[in-house]
Amino acid sequence: MEALSARHIKVLQAVVEDYIHRGEPVGSRTLSRSPRFQLSPATLRNVMADLEESGFLCQPHTSAGRIPTDLGFRYYVNNLPDFAAVSSEARRQVKDRLEGSSGRLEEILQDGVFTLAQLTPYVGVVSLPDFRQMVVRHIRFVKLHERRILTVIVSVSGALQNVLFESETVLSQDQLNRFSNYLNALLGNLTLSGIKRMVLQEMASDKQGYDELFAQVLALSRSFFAQDPEQQSDVMLDGKLNLLEHPEFADVERMKEIFKTFEEKGSILKILDGALGGEQLRVIIGAESCCQEMRHCSLVTAEYGREGRTLGRVGVIGPTRMDYSRIIPLVNYIADAMSRRLQK
Amino acid sequence: MEALSARHIKVLQAVVEDYIHRGEPVGSRTLSRSPRFQLSPATLRNVMADLEESGFLCQPHTSAGRIPTDLGFRYYVNNLPDFAAVSSEARRQVKDRLEGSSGRLEEILQDGVFTLAQLTPYVGVVSLPDFRQMVVRHIRFVKLHERRILTVIVSVSGALQNVLFESETVLSQDQLNRFSNYLNALLGNLTLSGIKRMVLQEMASDKQGYDELFAQVLALSRSFFAQDPEQQSDVMLDGKLNLLEHPEFADVERMKEIFKTFEEKGSILKILDGALGGEQLRVIIGAESCCQEMRHCSLVTAEYGREGRTLGRVGVIGPTRMDYSRIIPLVNYIADAMSRRLQK
């Protein structure tokens, strides 16, 4: 498998592009008819045979045209000749949607995946930040019933979370208000797990002479953290039905498999945040995800965040035969738009 | 179409049951082999021909067996010979799941549909009560940022709702706490829309000499209601993928159609709560739903509620070829279990 010649590369690109747009194995005849080549089918056949030997192309069966392998797509993506500009229509839609949202993190994320599902024939996907790692702006306790307490937590990035727990003693709403105020005054750029650490430390040190209020807040916090907030992180999907339009998922079995994977979310999350702290943009092609069920899918994702902090990744899931040159800029654009929106 | 003889009824039941369990058109031969008939195929053919003429059976094509029409299923369901008892295993699962839940309405509903999706090969469905019609137990305002306020509303049945809105003036959390306390003291068996009505009335009457606090609460409430809580009612589904196991949805087109309908939720909701204040148990078979996309589906639903008040309906969606004799008691059982859980 020596280095590819300029011609090999050109042919590979042509095959990939043709396959992306027509969805059918591409033969030497088709290729030679394209104005970008002045070569006979026979010559192209030789080149394609080379590319097959190197693992960039393969044949579904003898006497069919070639289709790109994961490796072929990978080479194509890594050497993309040119990206399609994000259409003004798309820009408008992103803008409208995001500006209309309330500023709540969850809503912004939802708008992001929604727009992706609208603008592409693929599935929009976004990973929610781990709530425990987000900087808390505000905590409020609300008495529901007896010892049952609702905690409302707001993060600086606008995430909103409700957590229910039981306190050890019955407390009045007035007391809870005082606790809330006290805790909020204490809060300064701490994450939820930071707060937890602090609470545990203070309790361990077991100093006497705390003022009464602090001791009570500590006790309440402990009951709160005892009930560890369940959902650590999560993904949101939109436009699952888009996939049904693609011929590669016409097979019921394959579709069932993918939809099951979507349902579980765990594996999607693993693929998304797999090597977190990764690249701004990431393209995962077919089997590269190391997820058996996703071997026919590609993911294009980009980081979104706030003030330099990465919060998660947003992007699309589609068949490996995906229009990368259009999708990559679009995903970048939306991730960027979301980050800007979060800044506000 | 005269009245059906005992024999006709017996044959109809046999056809329906056989079709439910085997999923294939049932012919006179098959039927005559069943020990419940001592009749020759020819005789049964005559009977079946009658039933077809009356609209209870039909043939997918000449020289195929008969399958029940919607009308056939309807007759069968209305005259169900016997219900299968809810298995002890099922009872256990329902109990475990519901007792483990926190008591929040949403969680109880989710557990209900989840269990249905586990226990049946169909889709669990539940309609959420219209929040504005629920009796409010508790309201709390939380200051998020400047004029941005989060309202936490808890209903007596344990539903929890967050509503964001902007107040006209900047208020401190302390002020909001006072408002919350004031409003909660005022609350007595009022629904959200009841409160709205009251607020509007008071504002209209425009009396002078209100105490200061009351006037402020009124103003705040008005800003709140100006931003009419969006989601009026909703449905939750679980186990959509179950449908993929049924041969009647092997066709990709039909499946797509149904999944699209699920996505929208509106039409499901319409079917569910269509004639609200309806029967405790309701079975809707195929085209009876008057929803084009659901013409191949049946719904079995039952009311759930609290203290005599109906909150919504819970049940399953499946193919018209559904195991009614097992599903009907099960849906009843779960609706009952949910209502009991809500009582607590």
Added chain:
DNA sequence: CGTTAGCACTCTTTATGGTTGAGTGCCAGC
């Protein structure tokens, strides 16, 4: 008169085989 056996008929399903067309690999010649 209800029931049954027989029979011709219909229609789906499955298998079979031939044909077509797209595409390949290889080779010889330019």
Added chain:
DNA sequence: GCTGGCACTCAACCATAAAGAGTGCTAACG
């Protein structure tokens, strides 16, 4: 190194045939 030619392969398509399941109708039986 490129190209044209040729034999070969294989999926897709179509027509035809045979099998199988089930029907409707009719005539005969108790």
